[in-house]
Amino acid sequence: MALTLKHLFRKKVTTQFPEKRLETSRRIRGQQFVWRSDLCTGCATCAKSCPHGIIHIETSKNGGNKYLVDKIEFDIGRCMFCGLCVEACPYNALYMGQSYEQGRYSRILLWADKETVMSPDNKMSAYGHPEMEADMPEQTLLVYGQISKDTVGKDD
Amino acid sequence: MNHWYYFVDLFAKVRTTFVEWLQSVNLPSSLIIFIDSIIGITLLILIVFPVVMLFTWMERRFIARFQLRPGPNRCGPLGLFYPIADGIKLLTKEFIMPAKGDKLIHWIAPVILFFSALMIFAVFPIGKGEMGAFSDLNIGILYIVAIGSLAVIGIFMAGWGSNNKYSLIGAMRGVAQLISYEVPMVLAILGVVLIVGSLQMSELVSKQTVPFILLQPLGFLIYFIGAMTELNRSPMDMIEADSEIVAGYFTEYSGMKFAMFYIGEYINTLAVAIIATTLFLSGWKGPFLPVWLWFVVKVLAVFMFILWTRATLIRLRIDQVMAFSWKFLLPLALINVFITAAEVLAWQEWMSGWESFPWPFIFVNFAIAGALIFLWSKLFLNLGGGRIEIGPIRAGYSQGYGADPQAPIS
Amino acid sequence: MELKTQPFVLNIGPSHPSTHGVFRMRVVLDGEVIVDLEPMFGYLHRGIEKLAEGRTYTQNIPFTDRFDYVTSMLNNLAYVQAVEKLAGIKVPERAEYLRVIMAEMMRIAKHLLAIGFFTSDLGAMMTPLLYMWREREKLVDLFEMVCGQRLTYNYMRIGGVSGDIPPEFLPALKKFLKEMPGFVDEYDQLLATNEILLARTKGIGVLPADLAINCSCSGPMLRASGVKWDIRKADPYLVYDRFNFDIPIGTVGDVYDRYRVRIEEIRQSVRILEQAIEQLPQGDICAKVPNLLRPPKGETYARIESQTGELGFYLVSDGSIAPYRWRVRSPELLNLTVLREISRGWKIADLMAIFSSIDIALGEVDR
Numbered sequence: 001m002a003l004t005l006k007h008l009f010r011k012k013v014t015t016q017f018p019e020k021r022l023e024t025s026r027r028i029r030g031q032q033f034v035w036r037s038d039l040c041t042g043c044a045t046c047a048k049s050c051p052h053g054i055i056h057i058e059t060s061k062n063g064g065n066k067y068l069v070d071k072i073e074f075d076i077g078r079c080m081f082c083g084l085c086v087e088a089c090p091y092n093a094l095y096m097g098q099s100y101e102q103g104r105y106s107r108i109l110l111w112a113d114k115e116t117v118m119s120p121d122n123k124m125s126a127y128g129h130p131e132m133e134a135d136m137p138e139q140t141l142l143v144y145g146q147i148s149k150d151t152v153g154k155d156d
Numbered sequence: 157m158n159h160w161y162y163f164v165d166l167f168a169k170v171r172t173t174f175v176e177w178l179q180s181v182n183l184p185s186s187l188i189i190f191i192d193s194i195i196g197i198t199l200l201i202l203i204v205f206p207v208v209m210l211f212t213w214m215e216r217r218f219i220a221r222f223q224l225r226p227g228p229n230r231c232g233p234l235g236l237f238y239p240i241a242d243g244i245k246l247l248t249k250e251f252i253m254p255a256k257g258d259k260l261i262h263w264i265a266p267v268i269l270f271f272s273a274l275m276i277f278a279v280f281p282i283g284k285g286e287m288g289a290f291s292d293l294n295i296g297i298l299y300i301v302a303i304g305s306l307a308v309i310g311i312f313m314a315g316w317g318s319n320n321k322y323s324l325i326g327a328m329r330g331v332a333q334l335i336s337y338e339v340p341m342v343l344a345i346l347g348v349v350l351i352v353g354s355l356q357m358s359e360l361v362s363k364q365t366v367p368f369i370l371l372q373p374l375g376f377l378i379y380f381i382g383a384m385t386e387l388n389r390s391p392m393d394m395i396e397a398d399s400e401i402v403a404g405y406f407t408e409y410s411g412m413k414f415a416m417f418y419i420g421e422y423i424n425t426l427a428v429a430i431i432a433t434t435l436f437l438s439g440w441k442g443p444f445l446p447v448w449l450w451f452v453v454k455v456l457a458v459f460m461f462i463l464w465t466r467a468t469l470i471r472l473r474i475d476q477v478m479a480f481s482w483k484f485l486l487p488l489a490l491i492n493v494f495i496t497a498a499e500v501l502a503w504q505e506w507m508s509g510w511e512s513f514p515w516p517f518i519f520v521n522f523a524i525a526g527a528l529i530f531l532w533s534k535l536f537l538n539l540g541g542g543r544i545e546i547g548p549i550r551a552g553y554s555q556g557y558g559a560d561p562q563a564p565i566s
Numbered sequence: 567m568e569l570k571t572q573p574f575v576l577n578i579g580p581s582h583p584s585t586h587g588v589f590r591m592r593v594v595l596d597g598e599v600i601v602d603l604e605p606m607f608g609y610l611h612r613g614i615e616k617l618a619e620g621r622t623y624t625q626n627i628p629f630t631d632r633f634d635y636v637t638s639m640l641n642n643l644a645y646v647q648a649v650e651k652l653a654g655i656k657v658p659e660r661a662e663y664l665r666v667i668m669a670e671m672m673r674i675a676k677h678l679l680a681i682g683f684f685t686s687d688l689g690a691m692m693t694p695l696l697y698m699w700r701e702r703e704k705l706v707d708l709f710e711m712v713c714g715q716r717l718t719y720n721y722m723r724i725g726g727v728s729g730d731i732p733p734e735f736l737p738a739l740k741k742f743l744k745e746m747p748g749f750v751d752e753y754d755q756l757l758a759t760n761e762i763l764l765a766r767t768k769g770i771g772v773l774p775a776d777l778a779i780n781c782s783c784s785g786p787m788l789r790a791s792g793v794k795w796d797i798r799k800a801d802p803y804l805v806y807d808r809f810n811f812d813i814p815i816g817t818v819g820d821v822y823d824r825y826r827v828r829i830e831e832i833r834q835s836v837r838i839l840e841q842a843i844e845q846l847p848q849g850d851i852c853a854k855v856p857n858l859l860r861p862p863k864g865e866t867y868a869r870i871e872s873q874t875g876e877l878g879f880y881l882v883s884d885g886s887i888a889p890y891r892w893r894v895r896s897p898e899l900l901n902l903t904v905l906r907e908i909s910r911g912w913k914i915a916d917l918m919a920i921f922s923s924i925d926i927a928l929g930e931v932d933r
Binding site: 219222223224225321322325391393394466467468469470471472473474475476 | 574576685688691693700760763765766914916
């Protein structure tokens with residue numbers, strides 16, 4: 001009983017979401033995909049490595065070595081965000097996003113089509129791309145007592 | 157000086173002033189009594205309901221602070237509108253009636269629980285003197301004990317009328333637990349009554365020159381544990397144990413009927429806190445602050461202690477609860493009554509009443525309480541071994557291992 | 567005059583506040599005493615073993631996450647070890663140490679959760695649970711730092727691990743390990759001297775040692791009954807033979823002993839972690855493995871000591887890119903089969919205590 005009394009006077013460890021947020025890990029496997037159309041050759045290795053087969057790619061010949069990618073779509077509704085596609089891409093053209101709030105009102109809206117994954121608003125995460133890690137902000141860690149973005153960088 | 161005195165004893169003064177005004181207007185005296193009662197009821201309801209709503213809010217926020225989190229804080233400043241939001245939600249829910257349940261009993265059960273809890277408030281002394289309580293019966297404590305036993309019927313009816321085995325288990329446990337904890341509780345109250353010599357609530361408070369918790373430590377402990385059990389609060393909340401029998405006797409209730417159970421439980425909590433304050437913590441007495449403020453502070457302190465135990469302790473099993481009551485609390489309560497009676501007589505013989513010099517009385521009582529609790533728990537109490545067999549004991553059950561292989565599995 | 571009573575059947579149904587998932591029990595009660603019990607599971611069966619036959623070995627790794635979803639990395643580890651054993655792949659040393667570090671951290675996390683839910687099922691209104699959860703949050707933050715997810719990690723790969731630990735990982739882990747023994751001591755002292763907990767758990771649900779061995783229980787249930795069997799010592803895998811640690815065993819095999827064994831295991835895991843951090847070498851984190859791995863034809867069985875016992879994978883390969891057959895020896899399902907024997911004659915409240923001391927997660931029971 002004295003233990004709970006001691007805890008009454010300690011600081012809270014919860015974050016008041018959505019006013020305050022935590023800084024996510026640099027390698028977060030978020031619920032978005034970010035696709036670099038300049039690096040992609042349309043080889044569809046990512047589609048072959050997905051356990052569920054959610055990546056749909058349609059290409060057409062462009063003359064020369066690269067395929068022209070007409071349609072690249074991800075079914076976020078069935079994806080399990082395992083990251084195997086990102087690891088499989090031999091040209092480093094696919095990234096995972098940083099967002100964890102991709103809820104939509106119906107399943108059809110959960111298909112990410114070519115414009116969504118190419119859009120420059122998407123923030124790329126460093127999963128599978130270790131060269132990006134140096135520029136990204138550090139994660140908030142509870143073990144240092146950090147419960148919001150403002151306390152990153154300060155030790156407990 | 158006059159204004160300060162008025163402010164100090166608000167409840168009693170408001171009623172006295174109003175009654176005197178009515179008498180000066182020369183109304184017939186029966187009408188005066190009638191209007192006075194209406195005023196008293198209104199004042200009571202105005203006090204009780206907001207406090208109960210405050211209690212529900214306090215419970216969630218206070219227990220959440222123990223768990224290192226803020227608690228509900230979205231609805232209104234500091235989350236103060238949560239009880240209102242709860243009330244609105246429960247009002248607009250559908251009344252689900254189990255098809256094969258006993259309809260009449262299902263409807264009446266929450267009503268009985270709720271009103272028996274409310275009726276206790278008639279005798280509480282919130283202010284000094286005769287007009288301090290709504291109706292200062294001279295059998296105040298007896299009235300409280302009698303009304304408090306009505307809750308048992310309410311719980312049993314709720315469990316039976318739901319046509320649900322979970323509810324029935326909860327109701328059976330509830331009846332067993334509640335009636336077995338009333339006896340030690342009443343005996344603890346009896347100790348206080350022996351010292352004061354009267355059952356009237358206002359007398360009990362005005363005679364406490366020394367708070368009775370010092371004179372009756374054992375009595376306070378027994379009363380408190382008994383009262384927490386009567387409220388079905390942790391650690392004895394197995395009749396609504398929501399990890400075994402999903403909500404126990406009120407599983408099948410929804411909407412306003414559930415709200416009546418819920419609020420009835422908190423009204424009971426408030427009643428218990430007020431009784432504990434009145435009997436043991438010397439009610440509204442205190443040095444600097446106004447009368448009603450001391451009362452509020454003491455009641456809140458008792459309530460916070462109840463919340464603290466709820467947040468901390470795990471619940472007991474039903475046969476352990478019964479063993480605790482019959483083998484531990486009841487003998488101690490009886491011994492307490494004997495010792496108190498002996499002390500009252502002795503002090504009257506030798507020192508003309510205990511009010512003049514209570515301190516040896518206090519030391520002796522504390523020493524006896526400590527020794528008894530220690531001795532009894534070592535010698536006679538075995539919480540884990542307390543078993544009550546509700547049914548025939550078949551071969552092989554006696555130690556709890558194995559089972560009868562010929563027992564039919566239906 | 568004897569009192570005639572009649573047993574009645576109570577269905578502790580699939581959705582219940584304190585079965586850890588969708589688990590159903592048909593209990594025959596006599597008053598409050600349990601006469602018979604029939605567990606019915608299968609509500610979470612997803613057919614993972616059949617789905618796995620159509621996917622390559624690497625694509626199957628995220629499926630293994632979903633067995634015991636609280637400790638995903640241990641399931642990954644068992645599967646990946648089975649494949650490596652079959653294909654004869656040698657794992658670099660840094661990867662082995664990283665695997666040990668992750669496995670022990672997962673063990674601490676699951677034991678904390680088990681103890682927390684155990685007290686919550688006994689009725690403590692979630693206060694100890696939230697304290698345990700706060701400590702587990704610290705660990706989950708570290709997992710997120712390494713592999714990007716908080717629940718289904720998908721961290722192990724065939725031949726090693728998927729990503730190296732960033733430089734902030736070790737200082738944070740060291741700080742956590744410094745605070746952890748104090749935390750465990752605090753709660754140990756609180757709950758071990760709590761009269762009510764002792765009264766609710768001592769002597770309840772006793773599992774005798776020979777019954778445990780006959781019913782193939784393993785893990786903390788077996789060790790609490792007094793049998794000294796831990797795969798990390800008896801059949802060492804990874805680099806466990808280089809560490810000094812003890813195996814806590816109980817005496818009686820009741821609920822209290824299982825709970826104490828788990829707390830002691832947390833302490834031993836902290837010990838292993840401290841030694842592993844010191845001995846961590848530099849090097850590769852993953853061996854060179856072809857993308858579409860074709861193991862030679864044959865079958866193998868690999869097992870690890872997961873948090874509830876012996877988690878084994880029986881893998882049959884026919885030389886193609888997908889496994890021919892996969893069979894999981896699920897420890898939680900086998901531990902659950904003794905529930906009927908050890909809970910007869912006790913009361914409903916005890917049934918909940920016994921059930922949470924077996925510590926299951928339905929994903930593994932039903933696969």
